[in-house]
Every structure is written in C-alpha cells, then in structure tokens.
Amino acid sequence: MSAAPSELHEVFLNPGEFHFGESNTRISTLLGSCVSITLWHPRKRIGGMCHYMLTERKRPPNAALDGRFGSEAFELFLQHVAAAGTRPGEYQAKLFGGANMLTGPTGKQMDIGPRNVALGRQLLAANHIALMVEHVGGSGRRKLHFDVWSGDVWLAFPQGADAEIRNAHG
Structure with missing residues (x-):
C-alpha cells in the first residue's frame, strides 16, 4: 500500500452514492x-467510485440522476x-461486486448481481475505458478501499475465519 497523504479525506459510500475526488481521497x-x-486518471491522480444497486429505471423527464441505477x-x-477537463478514455477502470446474494419468492437465485456486472462492462466498453481488473460474482460480501492517490483498490472479505485483504492490481 502506498503512503497515504498527510491530509487524508475518507469517504464511505452507501448504496446509490457516488464520489469523485482528488489525490488525497480514499473511497470505501x-x-x-x-x-x-x-x-x-493516472496522470492527474483524480478519480471516483459509484455504488449502484440496479441496472436502470425509466427515468422521469427532468428527474435528477440517481446513483442507485448503474x-x-x-x-x-x-x-x-468532463468537468475535470479530461476524457473517458484517459481513465483506468476496476469493477467489483455483483454477488448472488438474493433469492426470489420461489427460492431461486435472482440474477441482479450478474446483470449489474454486465451493465458495468458494457458502459466501460461503450466509453472506451480500459477495464484493468475485476473481482465479480460469487456469493459473499466485499469491502473496498480505493486510494485515489495511487489508483490501488484494496479488497477485504469479511466472512468468517477466511477473511482476507488483498490489492486488486491492474
């Protein structure tokens, strides 16, 4: 893990939240x-994270953007x-989550996680953003820490005795 800035700004995202920050930011x-x-953005050392729950909705006219939808x-x-004076293709992306956590009324697994992952891949490809690494699927939780100053994303798997932390390089 590279050294944190002396004045670290830490942000925790709940479902549906979004943050874009400077090089002194850690988003979790x-x-x-x-x-x-x-x-x-590896040259400017700026970046952000979103945490979306569902792929999309029928957005009402003039409605504000809702980060719950990918x-x-x-x-x-x-x-x-755009506000940073940059272009999408100058960024590096990492994609996480999409576990099979939910079952429907019949006990069958719902495919919300896989659909969320598929949308993320589609959006990145459509905007010519390089997907450097992904850690998706499975059935467990993931805790992420994104260090904007270095581009590193640290994963923690908080389940039981097999909990681990590792860096998602890319």
Whole structure:
C-alpha cells in the first residue's frame, strides 16, 4: 500500500452514492449484489467510485440522476470527467461486486448481481475505458478501499475465519 497523504479525506459510500475526488481521497464501500466501478486518471491522480444497486429505471423527464441505477451512476462519472477537463478514455477502470446474494419468492437465485456486472462492462466498453481488473460474482460480501492517490483498490472479505485483504492490481 502506498503512503497515504498527510491530509487524508475518507469517504464511505452507501448504496446509490457516488464520489469523485482528488489525490488525497480514499473511497470505501461494502458490496453484495451491488456493483462498484472505480475510475482513475493516472496522470492527474483524480478519480471516483459509484455504488449502484440496479441496472436502470425509466427515468422521469427532468428527474435528477440517481446513483442507485448503474446507467445514471455512469452519467455522473461522465459529468465529473468532463468537468475535470479530461476524457473517458484517459481513465483506468476496476469493477467489483455483483454477488448472488438474493433469492426470489420461489427460492431461486435472482440474477441482479450478474446483470449489474454486465451493465458495468458494457458502459466501460461503450466509453472506451480500459477495464484493468475485476473481482465479480460469487456469493459473499466485499469491502473496498480505493486510494485515489495511487489508483490501488484494496479488497477485504469479511466472512468468517477466511477473511482476507488483498490489492486488486491492474
């Protein structure tokens, strides 16, 4: 782990939240079937993270963007990328989450996690953003820590005695 800045700004994202920050920022979240995408600009050392719950909705006219939906969370990214005077293709992406955590009324697994992951991949490809690494699927929780100063994402798996922490390099 590279050294943290002396004035560290820590942000925790709940489901549906989004943050785009400077090089003194660490963004964290906890995922199950939800998905987080991190975007990092290696030259400017800026970036952000979203935490979306569902792929999309029928957005009412003039409604504000809602980070609970992947399509709208990604629009928030694009707004911040443009406001920073950068282009999407200059960023590196990492994709996390999408576990099979939910069962329907018949006891059958719902496919919310896999659909969230598929949308994340589609949005990144459509915007020519390099997907450097992903850790998706499975059935457990993931805790993420994204260090904007370095682009590193640290994963913690908080389940039981097999809990572990590792860096998602890319």
